Amino acid sequence: MIEFEHVSKAYADGTEAVSDFSVTVPSRKTVVFVGSSGSGKTTLLRMVNRMVEPTAGRVLIDGENVRDRDPVQLRRSIGYVLQQGGLLPHRTVIDNVATVPVLEGRSRAEARKDARELLERVGLDPALGKRYPPQLSGGQQQRVGVARALAADPNILLMDEPFGAVDPIVRRELQRELIRLQSELGKTIVFVTHDIDEAFLLGDEVVVMREGGRIAQRGTPAEIMANPADSFVREFIGADRAERRLNTLEVDGRQIAVDEDGRAVGVLNS
Numbered sequence: 282m283i284e285f286e287h288v289s290k291a292y293a294d295g296t297e298a299v300s301d302f303s304v305t306v307p308s309r310k311t312v313v314f315v316g317s318s319g320s321g322k323t324t325l326l327r328m329v330n331r332m333v334e335p336t337a338g339r340v341l342i343d344g345e346n347v348r349d350r351d352p353v354q355l356r357r358s359i360g361y362v363l364q365q366g367g368l369l370p371h372r373t374v375i376d377n378v379a380t381v382p383v384l385e386g387r388s389r390a391e392a393r394k395d396a397r398e399l400l401e402r403v404g405l406d407p408a409l410g411k412r413y414p415p416q417l418s419g420g421q422q423q424r425v426g427v428a429r430a431l432a433a434d435p436n437i438l439l440m441d442e443p444f445g446a447v448d449p450i451v452r453r454e455l456q457r458e459l460i461r462l463q464s465e466l467g468k469t470i471v472f473v474t475h476d477i478d479e480a481f482l483l484g485d486e487v488v489v490m491r492e493g494g495r496i497a498q499r500g501t502p503a504e505i506m507a508n509p510a511d512s513f514v515r516e517f518i519g520a521d522r523a524e525r526r527l528n529t530l531e532v533d534g535r536q537i538a539v540d541e542d543g544r545a546v547g548v549l550n551s
C-alpha cells in the first residue's frame with residue numbers, strides 16, 4: 282500500500298507542482314493519475330521512489346515513510362517504466378533486463394536465465410534478448426522496459442506514460458498485455474497518463490488531476506463516468522472522448538469513420 286499524506290511540492294523556482302495531495306493506493310491495485318500536461322503527475326510518481334522529495338507531507342509504503350529508506354535500495358525495490366523505455370542502448374536486451382538483479386548480487390547466468398523468462402512473460406520472443414534496444418520497435422522496447430521493471434520482483438510498479446510514444450494499435454496491445462500481466466502478478470501499480478480512455482481501461486481507481494497537483498475527482502472509472510464531480514471533469518472526460526471516438530480517415534476521397542481500434546464503422550460522405 283502506498284499512502285500520499287498531504288504532500289506538496291514547490292520547486293526551487295517557486296513552481297507549485299503539487300499542493301496538499303492525499304491518496305491511498307491499495308496493495309495489488311492499479312491507480313491511475315490522469316490529467317493534462319503540468320498537473321503534477323510525474324512529480325507525484327517520483328515522490329514514491331524519492332527522485333523528488335516533497336516539501337510538505339509524506340509518502341508511506343506499507344506504513345513506512347520513504348524518507349527513512351535508503352534511496353538506492355528503495356529505487357531498486359520499485360519497478361519504474363518510462364515513456365522512452367530508458368533502456369541502455371549499448372547493452373543487449375537480456376543484460377538490460379538482468380541489470381538490477383546482478384546489482385543485487387544474483388549471478389549473471391541466473392539473472393540472464395530469469396531475464397529470458399521475463400521476456401516471454403511480457404510477450405517477446407526470448408531470441409530478441411541478443412539484440413540491442415535500438416534494433417527493436419518502439420512497442421518491443423516498451424515491453425523490455427516492463428520486463429526490466431519486473432526483474433527484481435518488486436511489489437510496486439511506477440509507470441510514467443509508458444505507452445505514450447507508440448502508435449494507437451500497438452498501444453492497445455500493450456494495454457491489454459498489462460491487464461493480463463496484472464491479473465497474473467497482482468502488483469501495486471501507480472500509472473500516469475494524460476489519456477482518459479487509457480485511465481478508464483487500466484485503473485481500478487482513477488485520480489483526475491488539475492493544475493497544481495490538485496485532485497478534481499477520485500473514484501472507480503464507473504463512478505467518475507456516472508457522476509463527474511464538476512464541469513472540469515465533465516469536460517476532461519467529454520472533450521477527450523469526443524476527439525478520440527470521432528476518428529476519421531480519408532480513403533479514395535471518402536471520409537470513413539473508424540473506431541478506437543482503427544476499424545471502419547461507416548462512410549461519412551460519398
Ligand SMILES: Nc1ncnc2c1ncn2[C@@H]1O[C@H](COP(=O)(O)OP(=O)(O)OP(=O)(O)O)[C@@H](O)[C@H]1O
Pocket residue numbers: 292293294296297298316317318319320321322323324325475
Ligand atoms: N525540476 C523542476 N523544476 C521546476 N519546475 C518543475 C520541475 N519539474 C517539474 N516542474 C513543474 O512542475 C509542474 C508539474 O510537472 P509534472 O512533470 O509533475 O507534471 P505532469 O502532470 O507529469 O506533466 P506531463 O504530463 O507534461 O509530464 C509543471 O509546471 C512543471 O513545469
